[in-house]
Amino acid sequence: MSRTWDVAIVGAGYVGLPLAETFADAGRKVLIVDVVPELVDAINRGESHIEDVPSALLAPHVTAGHITATTDYAQLKEADAILVALPTPLTKQREPDLSYVEAAARSIGEVLQPGQLVVLESTTYPGTTREVVKPLLEAGSGLEAGRDFHLAMSPERVDPGRTDWTTKTTPKVVGGLTPACTAAAAAVYRGAIDTVHELSAPESAELTKLLENIYRSVNIALVNELAQLCDRMGIDVWEVVEAAATKPFGFQSFQPGPGLGGHCIPLDPYYLSWKAREYDFSARFIELAGEVNNNMPYFCRSVISQALNHGLKKSVSGSRILILGVAYKADIGDVRETPAEKLVALLRTAGADVAYHDPHVPEFDGMASVPLQPEAYDCVAIVTAHSAIDYADLVRRAKVVVDFRNATRGHEVDGKVWKL
Numbered sequence: 482m483s484r485t486w487d488v489a490i491v492g493a494g495y496v497g498l499p500l501a502e503t504f505a506d507a508g509r510k511v512l513i514v515d516v517v518p519e520l521v522d523a524i525n526r527g528e529s530h531i532e533d534v535p536s537a538l539l540a541p542h543v544t545a546g547h548i549t550a551t552t553d554y555a556q557l558k559e560a561d562a563i564l565v566a567l568p569t570p571l572t573k574q575r576e577p578d579l580s581y582v583e584a585a586a587r588s589i590g591e592v593l594q595p596g597q598l599v600v601l602e603s604t605t606y607p608g609t610t611r612e613v614v615k616p617l618l619e620a621g622s623g624l625e626a627g628r629d630f631h632l633a634m635s636p637e638r639v640d641p642g643r644t645d646w647t648t649k650t651t652p653k654v655v656g657g658l659t660p661a662c663t664a665a666a667a668a669v670y671r672g673a674i675d676t677v678h679e680l681s682a683p684e685s686a687e688l689t690k691l692l693e694n695i696y697r698s699v700n701i702a703l704v705n706e707l708a709q710l711c712d713r714m715g716i717d718v719w720e721v722v723e724a725a726a727t728k729p730f731g732f733q734s735f736q737p738g739p740g741l742g743g744h745c746i747p748l749d750p751y752y753l754s755w756k757a758r759e760y761d762f763s764a765r766f767i768e769l770a771g772e773v774n775n776n777m778p779y780f781c782r783s784v785i786s787q788a789l790n791h792g793l794k795k796s797v798s799g800s801r802i803l804i805l806g807v808a809y810k811a812d813i814g815d816v817r818e819t820p821a822e823k824l825v826a827l828l829r830t831a832g833a834d835v836a837y838h839d840p841h842v843p844e845f846d847g848m849a850s851v852p853l854q855p856e857a858y859d860c861v862a863i864v865t866a867h868s869a870i871d872y873a874d875l876v877r878r879a880k881v882v883v884d885f886r887n888a889t890r891g892h893e894v895d896g897k898v899w900k901l
């Protein structure tokens with residue numbers, strides 16, 4: 482095909498922007514469509530808001546005309562392939578919220594051209610592409626999927642902050658509505674991504690992504706439950722997990738922690754348990770893992786309470802507590818679904834005076850990150866272990882440290898450092 486843009490990406494977020502950069506790196510011309518004008522303007526100035534895509538890498542692509550952003554869906558007419566990377570959150574009732582995807586599918590339907598390819602990249606339940614996206618595209622365009630245009634699903638697997646596996650090097654799974662749709666989508670991705678794995682249907686692609694995230698959620702729940710048992714038995718859970726990981730086969734290591742965080746693992750599994758109900762099926766592992774993981778901030782509050790009680794003979798009420806790290810994982814600034822939010826709320830309700838320090842998050846929950854002065858607090862709770870922190874120095878200066886990440890490993894001091 483010979484339209485102006487090789488690829489258009491709808492949604493310039495954690496998924497969309499690295500994807501745009503990956504295609505531009507491969508010499509493709511990329512159009513980005515986003516509904517936030519300020520974001521579009523910033524991208525067109527070469528300024529990135531996503532840590533994984535430094536402005537220094539984005540700007541040359543913008544200058545060379547290989548990445549251009551717009552709020553105007555009509556420009557999609559000039560793209561060969563349209564990749565949709567929009568949020569798929571949950572409603573307050575923890576049910577799939579496809580409103581972003583549906584809105585975009587309606588807008589794309591109005592401008593869709595014969596011969597174009599549309600790929601859904603958002604994480605979602607099996608059936609979304611066929612049952613939700615396809616009818617909206619067809620209704621808006623008057624075209625038929627699989628005959629007049631190609632439609633496929635290819636879930637994004639990027640892990641923000643990770644450098645060993647990137648959008649380019651992480652294999653891409655692709656399932657199209659028809660074999661020709663799969664082939665068309667696979668061909669586009671092969672132009673920029675090292676490995677493409679073809680599937681027989683969009684439902685397989687949708688479920689592949691959910692399996693990956695449910696696998697993580699269930700295994701994290703397993704070690705979180707073990708951590709709570711170890712607390713009662715006086716066994717160091719970190720030592721046990723590390724020891725089990727020395728087995729060269731049959732065991733994959735997962736770390737306990739203060740709870741799940743991020744856009745994916747805490748939310749995605751519920752997409753499947755919701756869909757399963759349509760088939761009179763109860764996805765029990767998903768619900769149980771959610772229960773255990775959601776309970777972790779409550780358990781962490783009790784560990785802090787015990788540490789203050791035994792370490793300083795103080796109650797949570799009236800204590801000054803510093804939360805160290807509020808991002809949902811180390812070395813990034815993403816606070817979506819972070820367990821820190823729940824823990825802060827629980828500690829405040831219990832009467833604590835809570836502050837936080839996070840080198841990656843300047844503002845959080847109505848607070849500004851304070852300078853790291855451990856001696857000024859009754860207790861420092863390590864919720865996220867950013868690598869820029871000197872944990873030996875922290876232990877030296879703090880009165881009591883509660884470590885939910887094993888960041889103080891090797892610097893433990895009896896009666897001062899309390900671990901999950």
Ligand SMILES: NC(=O)c1ccc[n+]([C@@H]2O[C@H](COP(=O)([O-])OP(=O)(O)OC[C@H]3O[C@@H](n4cnc5c(N)ncnc54)[C@H](O)[C@@H]3O)[C@@H](O)[C@H]2O)c1
Pocket residue numbers: 491492493494495496497514515516517520566567568569581584585602603604605636637638639640641744745
């Ligand atoms: N963040 C991750 O680590 C990650 C990893 C793998 C998969 N995913 C999945 O990828 C999808 C996208 O997630 P994300 O983290 O990139 O989201 P995000 O919130 O970072 O970005 C979404 C972007 O879409 C824009 N947008 C919203 N509505 C729009 C519309 N109608 N038209 C055009 N743009 C619109 C927003 O302004 C925003 O810039 C989700 O389904 C998510 O589950 C995310």
